[in-house]
Amino acid sequence: MNTAAPTTGLGWVKSSYSTDQGGNCLEVAAHATAIHIRDSKNDPATGAVLTVTPGTWVAFLRTHVARP
Numbered sequence: 001m002n003t004a005a006p007t008t009g010l011g012w013v014k015s016s017y018s019t020d021q022g023g024n025c026l027e028v029a030a031h032a033t034a035i036h037i038r039d040s041k042n043d044p045a046t047g048a049v050l051t052v053t054p055g056t057w058v059a060f061l062r063t064h065v066a067r068p
Contacts, residue, residue, distance in 0.1 A: 014040055030054075 010029035025040040035057040037050045052060075 010036060012038070012044075 010031065012027040012029045014027050015025045027038050027040045029036040033054070034051050035054055037052070038044070038047055042048070
């Protein structure tokens with residue numbers, strides 16, 4: 001896990017739960033070797049970024065995302 005990985009030039013995707021009123025929302029940028037996660041209300045240039053491996057991200061999603 002790394003909170004200082006370079007993330008310039010990545011395509012960030014905002015959570016579908018995000019609204020214009022702010023709140024607790026995440027943005028995610030996927031790369032072949034890493035998944036980057038940041039808080040959408042922080043300044044993209046200076047805010048912290050959590051970086052995890054794709055395997056860690058998949059394990060997180062399997063554990064925390066509701067299935068139909």
